[in-house]
Amino acid sequence: MYLNDLGRRLALCLCACVLATTAGAQYTEEEGGVESVYGYLRYIGIGAGATYQVMNDPAISPVIYSRVGALPMLSHIKVNPSVYTELSLRASSLNLTHNADKPMKVYAKTQRALMDYRFLFKMPVEMRDMEVRAGGILSAQFAYKKADHLVDASRVYEYAVSLGLCGKITKEITFGEKTSFLTWDLAIPFFANLSRPYYLNREELADPDNKPGKDFFDNAVTGTFGKYFRLNSRLALMYRLTNGNMIQFAYQWDYTRMKTIHKSYFAEHIVSVTFMFNY
């Protein structure tokens, strides 16, 4: 059966929904779900979301490009009373555009993949029944942008691997007679290794010995906030199902600024639903 992109995303969402509501997790109210031998509650999350991306990349254009699209998300959470770890992955492929010269439609195909690993410890802070955790975030992101209308300067590759601080506030709330959690977390990397294209997106394709990957890594720089600045803010409601699994409704805002030859800016608003399988 032929499925287009949207169809595939909907099918994935539907499968996850069916699994989340039927998968048995031997849930008990006292435990909050199945625990591992080391006392962790573990969840695998499969989700999908709508994303609104905004890009201001002088390597492509002085005009701001934007678009709304969909994206899949995967995550793995391990939590116990003192430690919280989360590995989250997401990827998107959108044809960003603008309407500066309306009849002449131009697109910048933007493919992004991002991995965040958060490692948080419970803080001894009392704040209106809220649990506060703080720790670090290790993050890796890669983007490939292709704006065909720019001829030989059409391709932009970029990556950033970063290390930073992360905090999370969780409040337990009762929602439909079930214990649910309202969380907000904020991550700010402070140290990064990143790479962006050469001046005018040069690729030395006229040299038979040219290795694009080599150029990509040779051009890498390492720095702190001046080179790379990212702000990731996420507000989520985690709603428990009767079988111990959870559904997470989240809104997150992700803002990135990378500075090499130019300062490039990227921001993303994501509204997502993730089904968390307790195992």
Place this chain on the structure above:
Amino acid sequence: MKRFIAVLLCSVILVSCERLLMPKPEGKKPTEVFEYMWKTLEEGYVYFGYRVVNWDEVYSEFRPKITDSMTTRQLYDTCALMLSRLRDPSVSLKTSFAEYHYTDTSYYLANFNRRLLERYYWKDYRQTGPFIHTVIDSIGYVYYGSFEDKITDEHLDILIEGLRLDTNLRGVIFDVRDNKGGDINNAFTLLKRMGVDTNFKLSAVLFKAYYKKGPERGDFTEAQTSYIEQSDKVKFPKKFVLLANRGTMAEAALFATGAKGFQNVTMMGDTTGGRAGRIVGAEMPNGWILEYPASYFTTDDGRNLEEGVLPDITVHTTPADEAQGRDAILEAALDKIKQP
């Protein structure tokens, strides 16, 4: 204090307006678009020196003509006139309502007539991949019309093995006249089939490339010399004559200068065209697209490829030759190979 923190957090979570954190976009007013276009070329264009253009004087001439009250069409016309000062066919301006290209009015003999070739020389021709080929007087003839057309090793194996099977074959004529370029990788695939069969490890210099690496006029990379290593793939046999004309441009001209580096190759016809530089597109704040060369290439001995690649033997096909059904360049190449 707690209330303040809550308000601050809410503002970060809910407002999160990235546009406040991004620089103000470049303006779309005519004066701002003009300034941006002039600056884009100032920082990226590579042939001011070669074409002897004083870009600051061009600014002084055209800037007073730009006002924010002018119409989009008036702005386009003025910008197009400014670009025409560069006298560069590689520079163009694309908008939703018009496109500017500089027309080079220099007169050259065409030196290529496909219909004449089809009528008098390409009898019973065969086609293998992008190649039209035949044998004329025991000399292999191959025509390759565009470097846009993908060449594979399988195409070349079929073509070259066929030529090598002919024991009476005296050499090969490879015709790239009116080839406007395309994918440089096709040139590399072809160049690996040139030269002579030998066990020695040889390499041929193809060309030197200079890329813009910063906004200042002299910000160029060091000369980056491209080589092609001796390959063990089956090669075109015996003498090799390359035919070129003014319509041989861009990657085809790069191929021609690379091919000339092989000892058994003779280039005949006319000087090639230029346009070998890497063309980049730049978007203006109002969405117009400006295209211009941002790198240039030279031959191994330093000749700018914008001036074309000189043939080893210059030959022209005149209108009188054509009237007699004669391609003088091809005839001269046949004679050259027939010479002992």
